[in-house]
Each structure stands twice: as C-alpha cells, then as structure tokens.
Amino acid sequence: MKRLLYKVLLAKLSPLQFAGFVLANIIGATIILLGVRAYADFSATMEDPEGAIANNYLVIAPSVTAVTTALQATGMQSHPNTISQEEVEAISAHPGVESAGVFRSANFQVNASFVLGGNAWETVMFVESVPDEFLDLNLEDWTADLDGSVVPIVLPRPYLNVLNYAVSASRGDIPQIGESLVTAVPMTLEFRGNHHTGYYRARVVGFTDRINTILVPDDFLAAATEVYSEPGTVPPVNRMIIKPNGKDDDGLLRYLADNGYKFDGADTDSFKVVTLAKGIAVFAIIQGLLISLLAFFLLVVSIHLLIEKNREKNATLLTLGYTRKAISRPYIVASMTLNAVSLALATVLSVWLYRYFEGILVSYNPDFEGIGPGVTLSVAAVLFFVFSGIHYLLVRSQVKDVAS
C-alpha cells in the first residue's frame, strides 16, 4: 500500500528538475562546508595563545593622514594627533585588553653628547618612557633619579642596524659597532626647559624589538617632566602600549582600526593575514549559502508543482481514507532524500577537497593543526535539518490546502 502511494504520487516527478537541485545543492553546500571549516580552523589559530597576537604587545597611535599633516603645517592644529584621556580609558576597558599603558614623552628639549670612534658627537634627541611592565628587559637597573645617578637608556634594535648596515657602510668615518660596545659608551643627556638646564650621565643598557623609541625609566622621566616642562602643561599622549589578553583579538583590532588607530606589534601581520582569511571564508560561506538557497528554492518549486499536478490524486486519496499526513509523506520523503543525498555528497567532497587545502596550510605553517572534519558533519546536519524542516512545513501546508 505504501509502495503504491509513492508510485502514484511521485509518478510525475521530473528527474531533470531534481537532478538540477542535487547538482546545485552539492556545489552550494560544498562551498559552505569548506568555508565553515576554514573559518573554524582560522578561528582556532587565533584562540591559540601562541597563534596570533596574544602574549604580544601592540603599540598604537592615531593615524597620521595628509589632512592632519596639512592642519599642522598651516597652524590649524597645534599638536600632532593625540589620544585623549577618555580614549585611554576606553581602550584600557576593552574586553580584549589585559593591560594598557601610555607613552610619556619629554615635552622639553633633550640633547645627547658622546664620544665614539675618537669623535665627539652631539645630537638633538627625544626620549620617552612606558610603564616598566611593558618592557622585555632585565629590569634590575631600570631606575634613575635626578640626583646624579646614571640614567639607563634602551634603544630600539633596528636603530643600531640602521647605523651599522646603512649609515656606517655608506660613510667611511663611522665605524660599525656591536651591542656590547654601545652599552659601554658613556653619554651625557642635557635637559633644557622651564628656565632650568640639567646634565645627566647616561648609558645604553639594552635593546628592544618591541618598542620603536628611545626609552628611559618611567619614574625618571616623570620627575624630569616636573622640573623641565612649562608649569601647567600636560604632555599629550601620542601613543599607547597594549597587552592583549587573547580573548577578543579580532574585536580589539577591529575597534582600533574603526577608531582610526594604526598599530604595530610583533605578530600583527599574521593576525591580519588570519583576519583576512576569515573574511574570505565568510565571503565564500555567503556565496555557498546563496547557491544552496537557490537550489532549495528550485526544490521547493518542483515539489510545489508536483503537488499541484497531483491535486486530483491527493483529493482521491483523501476520499479513500488517507490522512493528510499520509498524503504529505511521499513528498516530504522525496525532498528529504534529495537533501540528504546532496548534503552527503557535498560532505564527502568537501572533506576530500579540504585535505588539499590543509596540505597547503601545513606547508606554510608546519605547526598547523586543523580541528578536523567534525565541524563539517555538524554543519551538514544543521543544513539538512533546517532545509528539511522548512520544507516539511511548506508541504504540509500545501497538502492541507489542496486536500481540503
């Protein structure tokens, strides 16, 4: 009896229409499944403490644009772009931030003099400081006062590289110097401002890759600012240093970008690549969803037309004693079977294709470990239940309408 019911109701089923659906759904669902798995893998990379920017530091500053340069040049804006106290608080309070500190700049004149290679050098200089917790150094001697102790200085390592590989190589009178030699060179700092002039012995104690400025201890610069800056002036904050907690790197970087900050940090490049890849994955998922939705629409229309063609048969079956539920069943089973077949094929295809993609990722990053095909199966199951559920309701409603 059941076999005959299927035979009667599905006799006018159009194989071409349903083959079209299966093909389109395989393509759409394969793209979705590939996109979701790639997105999940990229997200896992971000959540890995060793993966993206977690446990690294970001140095952020307002973007310098042609407009801000022009405003400063014409005197319409006296200070370079600065970070207000409210912005400092907002950034510090962001859920992706573990700790944040501001750069303290010397807003008075600083000169440095030293002897190197038998020549005396004197240069205008700038110094800044950050809270001690953000330095990647042995901090044992990282303190000074204004009473004559030697001021420790930290230089960015790239500066030394520029000196050795660019300046020294192109000019014969400047020797190449190593890090140990630099730390041995005595130096004198001259601070001038607020009608005071002071001289301080100084020495380079280390180099950093993290922060791109000349650093002195924070407590020393705070004390010097008290003395040498004009009374009543508060040094503006131009840059901040942030330690992300790794819980919301995506949100943090998006927040910074949306608010016009540029940022540097050891691993932001890889983070940017991963973020871009996630964007591409989302784009692919949307494309796949569109294709699958169109395929689904084709299936819905095909079954709809089939039920309409069977209008008389449906009514006859009702007259013979069949319930609407029983009459709906063959249509629903046909729809679910086609859905299941196309999604199963798409799952197999996407798992197979992803192996090649995974191979490419591993060739770039040998430590890469994918999260496996579980997510593919889960998403395929969700797609099956969502599409089948919607179609079940549509068919029941139409059969109720036709067979009433």
Add this chain to the structure above:
Amino acid sequence: MREISLKKVIPSFLEELNPLDFHSEVWGNEISFRKGGSYLIKAASGRGKTTLLGELIGLRTDYTGDILFDGEKVFGFSHNRWAAVRSASFSTMFQDLLLFDELTPLENVRIKPMARAVSDTEVREMLGRLGIGNKANVKVRRLSFGQKQRVAFVRMLCQDADFLLMDEPVSHLDAANCEIMAAMLAERVGKDGAGVIITSIGRDLPYNYDKEIHL
C-alpha cells in the same frame, strides 16, 4: 458504526426551493440507515444522489440539518476522524470511480487503506468472476468504463466496512454482469452483515432491498 441518521438535512442546492415544490423521503425528513439493512435510493438526475453519499462520508458539508453516526452529530468531526470513518466504517464505490489510471486493477484495490484482509488470489478470482481476470495486471487507463466500473466494485468489496455505499454502480454494465455483482454483494454481506446503500437513476442492481427510498 451501527446506524446513520439524517434529521431534516437539506443540501445547499435545494435551500432556495420551496419545500412544497419537492417531495423527498430524505431531504428535509428524518431517516435512518441501519447496519445489515439494504437501501436503494432512487431519483432522477439532479436530485442529489451523489451529494447524499458525499455528505455521509464527510466530503460535503454544505447542508443544513444534522447527520448522526450512532447518535453522534458529525458536525465538527476532525480531519483525522473523517479519515478514520472513510477507511474503517465506509467502503464506497464512486460514480466517477476514482481509480488511478497508472495502476493496475490489482494495485487499485491494494492502494485502498484497510484492503489488506483480502489476498491477491481472491482479488484475481473476483475480477475473474466479473470477466476481467485477464486485466488484473493491465494499467487501468487501457480499460473501458464498464471494465473500470467492475474494478471499482471489486475494490469496494475488498475493504472491511460497516456500510457499503455505491453510486450508480451498474450504469455501464449488462444484465449478466449485474446479476454476478448482485451475487458477489450478497456473499460479502452474508459474511459481515454490512449495510448497503445504493443509488440509482433507473438501472438498478438486482438485489434484495429492504427498502426503496425516493430522494
């Protein structure tokens, strides 16, 4: 179900007429059909024979008055309740037969719910008695109307039911086939005591009716 009662039922197509203009033992009157009884409902065209059968199996609800099954009003029966009534209490042979052209006579019998009690051999034997045993596996679309009428009759006989309803069952059959059908119907009723309600426009199934009713 043991009894079907109609109380002052007037179908919508008769509502606009003056009751004095038509004389019916069914429409606007009270009448009962009992299980085990056999009823021939006679009427000219347009008096509502098919309408009456449609009302009894819940396909038509455009009437006033009440229809009761064992004293229970059918008004408000759910869709599923009607499905159960159609598949368990009534077995119907429709005037337009309602066969599936793409199925064979055997399959047309089998597709009916509750038709499992009869074996394929028995079905073939019944078709054979009516002279279409060789058509058991031929698609119904290739049969004449008279042959289809015999298939529909066999399908009706194969379902267990309290009442057998037939709407002009022999309109395209010769006297010999009418005699065979009457004999088969009597055998079937003899087994389970079903009630029989047959409509006729003039050509009657030669059966031993308890009551002849003019619609």
